[in-house]
Amino acid sequence: MVNTMTLTWEATREFAVMAEYSTYGSVVVLQVNNPPVNSFSYHVRQGLVDGLEKAQRDPAIRSIVIMGKGRTFPAGADVREFGTASAGMMPDLLSVLAAVDTSPKPVVSAIHGTALGGGFELALASHYRLAVPSARVGLPEVHLGILPGAGGTQRLPRVVGVKTAIQMITTGQHIKAQQALSLGLVDKIVQGDLLKEAVSFARSIEGRPVEDRRISQKTVPDAEKVGEVVDAARKTIIRRARGAIAPMTCVQAIQASVLPFDVGMQRERELMAFLMTSWQAPAQQYAFFSEREVRRWSHPRDKRVNFKTAKPRVIKSVGVVGAGTMGVGITISLLQAGLKVVLLEVNKKQLDRGITTIQKTLSQKSASQRMSLLTTTMDYSALSDVDMVIEAVFESMRLKKEVFKKLDSITKPQAILASNTSGLDIDKIAAVTKRPDKVVGTHFFAPANIMRLLENILGKHTSAETIATAMQLGTTIGKVGVLVGNCPGFVGNRMLGPYVTEAVFLLEEGADPQDVDKAIEEFGFAMGPFRMGDLSGLDIGWRGRIEKGLTTEQGPPPATPPLYRRGNRYCPLADMLCMQGRLGQKTGAGWYRYEPGSRAALPDPVVQQMIREYRQEHGFKKRTISSQEIVERCLYPLINEGFHILDEGIAARSMDIDVTYLFGYGWPRHTGGPMYYAEKVVGLEKILRSLESYQAQYPDHHYLQPSPLLRDMVAKGTSLAALGTDSKL
Numbered sequence: 001m002v003n004t005m006t007l008t009w010e011a012t013r014e015f016a017v018m019a020e021y022s023t024y025g026s027v028v029v030l031q032v033n034n035p036p037v038n039s040f041s042y043h044v045r046q047g048l049v050d051g052l053e054k055a056q057r058d059p060a061i062r063s064i065v066i067m068g069k070g071r072t073f074p075a076g077a078d079v080r081e082f083g084t085a086s087a088g089m090m091p092d093l094l095s096v097l098a099a100v101d102t103s104p105k106p107v108v109s110a111i112h113g114t115a116l117g118g119g120f121e122l123a124l125a126s127h128y129r130l131a132v133p134s135a136r137v138g139l140p141e142v143h144l145g146i147l148p149g150a151g152g153t154q155r156l157p158r159v160v161g162v163k164t165a166i167q168m169i170t171t172g173q174h175i176k177a178q179q180a181l182s183l184g185l186v187d188k189i190v191q192g193d194l195l196k197e198a199v200s201f202a203r204s205i206e207g208r209p210v211e212d213r214r215i216s217q218k219t220v221p222d223a224e225k226v227g228e229v230v231d232a233a234r235k236t237i238i239r240r241a242r243g244a245i246a247p248m249t250c251v252q253a254i255q256a257s258v259l260p261f262d263v264g265m266q267r268e269r270e271l272m273a274f275l276m277t278s279w280q281a282p283a284q285q286y287a288f289f290s291e292r293e294v295r296r297w298s299h300p301r302d303k304r305v306n307f308k309t310a311k312p313r314v315i316k317s318v319g320v321v322g323a324g325t326m327g328v329g330i331t332i333s334l335l336q337a338g339l340k341v342v343l344l345e346v347n348k349k350q351l352d353r354g355i356t357t358i359q360k361t362l363s364q365k366s367a368s369q370r371m372s373l374l375t376t377t378m379d380y381s382a383l384s385d386v387d388m389v390i391e392a393v394f395e396s397m398r399l400k401k402e403v404f405k406k407l408d409s410i411t412k413p414q415a416i417l418a419s420n421t422s423g424l425d426i427d428k429i430a431a432v433t434k435r436p437d438k439v440v441g442t443h444f445f446a447p448a449n450i451m452r453l454l455e456n457i458l459g460k461h462t463s464a465e466t467i468a469t470a471m472q473l474g475t476t477i478g479k480v481g482v483l484v485g486n487c488p489g490f491v492g493n494r495m496l497g498p499y500v501t502e503a504v505f506l507l508e509e510g511a512d513p514q515d516v517d518k519a520i521e522e523f524g525f526a527m528g529p530f531r532m533g534d535l536s537g538l539d540i541g542w543r544g545r546i547e548k549g550l551t552t553e554q555g556p557p558p559a560t561p562p563l564y565r566r567g568n569r570y571c572p573l574a575d576m577l578c579m580q581g582r583l584g585q586k587t588g589a590g591w592y593r594y595e596p597g598s599r600a601a602l603p604d605p606v607v608q609q610m611i612r613e614y615r616q617e618h619g620f621k622k623r624t625i626s627s628q629e630i631v632e633r634c635l636y637p638l639i640n641e642g643f644h645i646l647d648e649g650i651a652a653r654s655m656d657i658d659v660t661y662l663f664g665y666g667w668p669r670h671t672g673g674p675m676y677y678a679e680k681v682v683g684l685e686k687i688l689r690s691l692e693s694y695q696a697q698y699p700d701h702h703y704l705q706p707s708p709l710l711r712d713m714v715a716k717g718t719s720l721a722a723l724g725t726d727s728k729l
Ligand SMILES: CC/C=C\CC(=O)SCCNC(=O)CCNC(=O)[C@H](O)C(C)(C)COP(=O)(O)OP(=O)(O)OC[C@H]1O[C@@H](n2cnc3c(N)ncnc32)[C@H](O)[C@@H]1OP(=O)(O)O
Pocket: 036, 037, 039, 075, 076, 077, 078, 079, 080, 093, 094, 114, 116, 117, 118, 119, 140, 141, 144, 147, 148, 149, 150, 289, 292, 293
């Protein structure tokens, strides 16, 4: 513990302010006051220890209540402190919790908001736990690449058993007060004023012995089954973790809870140290903060485009044009957020299908209330009064221009017009309207009601107010909004281009689709490029290539060398599949084959034969390609494109790219995102040298040509953080 004699007055005052001490007769209430989430920074820890000691010294005090001021009970350790000197300063969280556990006077944790991580561990170290009905508790440390290292892996199983503890800790789920009560994690749910109720409860238990209330002194209820439970969990957890080490390490710590408490705590400490010093923990913590940091957006194009100054318009009603998969998903998201929606679809059958899907998807409980917010129509004039329209028609510039012309003439002049395009030029769309300042790209990801990413595209004339409105709408509907500039494919799909292109080149050289997918899935993606292509539909890319003039429905454009388009190397294998009607899962065949009603991708001898013949025809010699080469050849060109994007100012910061990939493309979170991975895990120099070496082998693969920015950064030793604006990271 810190020697209080050495403290300045200022510091002492700060401790007191961060854990306020007040007495209510025989009850002391310690209120943690460290907004926004009352995390356990050093001053909070010290304040709590001081408060507990003071309460022990005062003979008039017979019980202690710990609670949070403002919006929540402590939501855990202060993650920003990790790796800094303050994190190591005593008292650490373990000593705070030991002081609570061993207190001879009963300690009651009174929970509101979210008691998470170290916060919930504090509650578990207390002798009694109360919660308001809206409170949630949980141990989400696994999402930060660590484990509940303040006794959570030892105390939780002593209450709920090893099986439930594994489930809760490895998923990091938050559970509601009522469920916590039924699991025995909370003793009582209190209605009304929490402070009053907690003080009254504390008085009622004064004088009762605390020994049998200490969770640390209990035994694990399903201890004799621990081996069996861990074995059963292992397989699922390893598969779900996709390379992340924290989940299985959490299991190892939980397994030790059947040992005496002190031995288990020692094991927890060792495993925590292992995770804390791994490369994955900082990557996941970076992902956590980046998800929040992208809310502080700005763009180099215009200094008015900045979250600090730009004010959003109020959006109460939204028109959605198109009841296809995207339009329906967007509609569901808007309805779930309580917005009024007018859904327009000119095809009656499609509209009916869309309505059925919306009804089915909205949860039973709120379906009728949500559905009452929905108007459906086949008539554009129904959009005359909405505040914003999101167009979600087929990805064709001609069609989108037609729709925008109509929208411009029908909607009120101040309405914002957004296009859910996945890569078309937003300026060309805006140019057909008389309000280009109110035109913005809002790129949703399928399924739009589930996927968290919203890529918002700033056109040449998009106003700061319009961008602020699109970003605000994203927050309202629970999305992670990222602001990007306008270029073909924007950030996400533009970077996907080199990845998919290089993946197909690997087929020419000897890999099968399943080899590529396996290597990428072992890296941590939920799906490799070929399974993903089959899921999304191969015709989407094919139509895009046809629109760009790279291919035709009948094959290569006339007088085109088979393996080159516009001077660049081109592999037509995907086009060949589409020409055979193999469009992916929806047609039962694509890169793989699918049994009727099944989504399982089965290697298809027909495709293997097609690739073999193609190799023969074009003189490719099959060779064995290692997983490492597959990963590097697919991911390094994707990362390289990220450097081009930064160089051109399409993304303001590398974290905008990382968040795009984490939330829109299934990039494994434990690696932090493509740009973080490149810099902090692999190293920029190594990325550059690998690109150079592959480029020497494949001089006509233009995506392998290193970006000038990457070269420059390696030469100067610049960091990605130094390129960004407004970043705290
Ligand atoms: C020995 C080690 C023992 C234990 C380890 C731990 O306890 S690790 C921490 C475990 N706790 C968590 O993982 C909780 C993380 N936080 C959240 O899940 C959410 O923030 C929360 C608490 C549910 C609140 O969500 P809400 O949407 O209301 O707010 P938001 O997420 O935007 O957060 C507000 C700002 O608070 C910052 N913040 C949140 N949690 C922490 C934290 N644990 N440490 C530091 N900072 C935290 C967050 O970044 C936001 O900051 P801002 O500057 O406003 O972007």
